Amino acid sequence: MSPARTLLGADGLRPVSPRLIxxxxxxxxxxxxxxxxxxxxxxxxxxxxxxxxxxxxxxxxxxxxxxxxxxxxxRVRALGYLDRDEDLVVASGIMFRSVTGTPYGRVQSVEIHEGPIERRFGIARISYSTASTDVDGSIPGLPREEAERLRELLTTRGIERMQSL
The missing domain is CATH 1.10.287 (Helix Hairpins)
Structure with missing residues (x-):
């Protein structure tokens, strides 16, 4: 099993931090x-x-x-995400499961949000908006370093994919 695969949950997605609970x-x-x-x-x-x-x-x-x-x-264990080569997949929900894939080329802005409680637990929420108004998304409960990495990844790949269109 590859090292990257060991970080993934049973459904193939990266779980958010358990500190979100x-x-x-x-x-x-x-x-x-x-x-x-x-x-x-x-x-x-x-x-x-x-x-x-x-x-x-x-x-x-x-x-x-x-x-x-x-x-x-x-509910927190049901949250997950996966940054693939072409898109970002975000899943949430227990009974009503929602899995959304957002192509990097559609991402227009990425923000990291931290309130006092999130800072206390060392987590952040990343939110992104796309060219379509109904595909905006967010991922709560990310460790601060992972939120920074994901913001950089979404921004960089978004710019690359948008230039190729």
Whole structure:
């Protein structure tokens, strides 16, 4: 097996950094705490006012937050990318899988985004736009060095492919 192949996942794509999982948990901490506070407030009011139905309302915020907490690791593992000779392939999704190939010659701009949480975990998100408005894409959770390498690759190959058109 070649050294480059060992970095690829089972589906042949490079996975994003596993550090994206705690970064997403930390990024959603405030909305999750607000939902938890609403659930607790509903339960307290249900007990104090003897309104049993308010206890059922407490389930709504929990049902909104729980899938995000449970599925975040699996959603991150479903993200992958592969820089091939002619295009960049990006895949995402668990139930509704999306695999998009973008030819390098169509790439017009490439940006690296980092927020405070991403910087704390040493990851970045790369986004690119193409000549078509519906093919723009992004890859979250890349290690900073890999994001720089991919930005350089997309820019260089994009310029080369565009000149050959």
């Amino acid at each position: 705690p970064a997403r948990y930390l990024g959603g901490l405030i909305p999750d705490l607000i939902a938890l506070a609403l659930a607790v407030a509903c339960v307290v009011l249900a007990v104090r006012l003897d309104w049993w139905w308010l206890g059922l309302v407490a389930l709504v915020p929990l049902l909104v937050v729980a899938p995000g907490l449970i599925l975040t690791p699996r």
